[in-house]
C-alpha cells in the first residue's frame with residue numbers, strides 16, 4: 108500500500124478514516140518478550156546500531172498487538188553521541204560520560220552529517236520497511252533540543268534536571284548556543300530519516316513542561332519551532348509531543364497555525380475536551396490514555412478506551428495513543444485488548 112493512503116497518515120492529515128488508528132509510544136520495549144530476549148544478549152546502544160535486530164524489535168508490536176504504525180527502535184540520545192558526547196545506558200537510565208559544563212564544551216560539539224554519523228538509523232528505517240512490506244507506515248523520531256540539553260548537561264538520570272534549569276537563568280546565551288547546535292543537528296537528522304523512508308516523524312520534548320512559562324516559550328517552543336519549520340515541505344506529517352504542556356496549549360496552537368503542523372500529541376494531564384476546543388479545527392490530535400491505565404482490569408480498561416474514543420467522535424483527525432510511553436511491567440494482553448477494542452468499535 109502507498110502509505111499516503113494508510114489509516115494513520117490519513118488521520119494525521121485529517122482526512123476521513125473508517126476507524127481510529129492506534130499506536131503506542133515506547134511500543135517496542137521491555138514489556139515485550141521478544142525484546143527482552145534480544146536485549147538480554149546485547150547492550151542497548153549496540154542494539155540501536157544493529158539494523159537487522161533493531162528492525163526486528165521495531166516490528167514486534169505489529170505482530171503481537173496489530174498496531175497501525177511502527178516507530179523505529181532507537182533512542183532520542185543517539186544524535187548527542189554523534190555531536191561528540193559519550194552516551195551510555197545504565198540500569199537506571201541514560202548517562203553521559205562527560206556532561207557539558209562550560210561554554211568550551213558546547214563550542215567543541217559538532218553538527219554532524221546525519222548519514223555519515225548515524226547512518227545506522229537510516230538503515231533501520233529501510234530494514235523495517237522491508238519487514239513491514241507496505242502493511243503500515245514507519246515512523247521516525249527525534250528528541251527536541253530542550254529535552255536533549257537536559258540530558259547533555261545533567262550527565263546522570265534525573266527527575267529535576269537542575270543543571271539545565273539553572274543555566275536558563277545563569278548563562279542563557281551559552282544555553283542558546285547549545286540549543287541552536289542541537290536544533291540544527293536534529294533538523295538534518297529528521298530530514299535524513301524522511302529521505303530514508305520515514306512516513307511521518309514525531310518530535311519528543313519530554314521535559315518541556317518543567318520550564319517556567321517564559322522559559323517554556325524561549326527554550327522549549329522556540330526550538331521545536333525551528334525544527335518543525337526546517338521540516339516544512341519535506342512531504343511527511345509532523346507530530347509534536349511536549350509533555351507537561353497543558354497550560355501552554357494556546358501558545359502551541361498559534362505555532363501550529365503558523366507552520367501548518369499536522370498533529371499534536373497530548374499527555375495524560377491534558378483534558379481532551381479542552382485540547383479539542385483549542386486545536387479542534389487546526390490539526391490532528393494524538394493521545395492520551397494514561398500509561399498506568401494499562402494496569403486496570405481489562406473490562407475497566409476497555410470502557411476507558413471507549414470513553415476516550417467518544418470524546419473524539421466528531422474529530423476527523425484522532426490517533427489513539429498513550430499520554431506517555433508504555434511502562435516496562437505493562438501486561439502485553441492489556442495492550443492487545445486496547446487495540447482489539449478500537450478495532451471492534453469501528
Ligand code: CP3
Pocket residue numbers: 131132133134135136137146151178179180181182183184196199200201248311313432
Ligand atoms: O517508542 C518506541 O517504541 C521506539 C523507541 C524509543 C525508545 N526511546 C527506546 C528505549 C523511543 C521513541 C524513545 C524516546 C525517548 N528516550 C524519550 C522520549 C520519550 C519519553 O519517554 O519521554 C526519552 C526521554 C528517552 C531517554 C531514555 N531512554 C530514558 C529516560 C531511558 C531509560 C528509562 C526507560 O524508560 O527505559 C531510555 C532507554 C530506552 N529507550 C529503553 C528503550 C526500549 C529501555 C532500554 C532497556 O533497558 O532495554
